[in-house]
Amino acid sequence: MHHNNRVVCPVCNAENLELKYQAAYEYSYKIDANAPGVHNTKELLPYMYDSREQMGAKQYIECQSCGTNYPVYFDKWTKGITSHMIQEAVDSAYMAQQ
Numbered sequence: 001m002h003h004n005n006r007v008v009c010p011v012c013n014a015e016n017l018e019l020k021y022q023a024a025y026e027y028s029y030k031i032d033a034n035a036p037g038v039h040n041t042k043e044l045l046p047y048m049y050d051s052r053e054q055m056g057a058k059q060y061i062e063c064q065s066c067g068t069n070y071p072v073y074f075d076k077w078t079k080g081i082t083s084h085m086i087q088e089a090v091d092s093a094y095m096a097q098q
């Protein structure tokens, strides 16, 4: 049980946790008369894409002390999320790995 505002690693009890968020995107560039991409004229500029689609996303909390990863998913990071809820997510990910 945790009765304070700390979030600790269930394996080593360190408070040295980071949320990692990996996302993969596919950028599309229409082939036209000049450089690929309707918005590109002379060269292919990666940020001048015609469409972007998110292909996948992965979140996990990683303990910077022992290296254990805890898969989590937060879709709305609002004021309503408490350290207690984060601790519960870490604890349940830990239990699922046992």
Ligand SMILES: [Zn+2]
Pocket: 009, 010, 011, 012, 013, 014, 063, 064, 065, 066, 067, 068
């Ligand atoms: Zn740890």
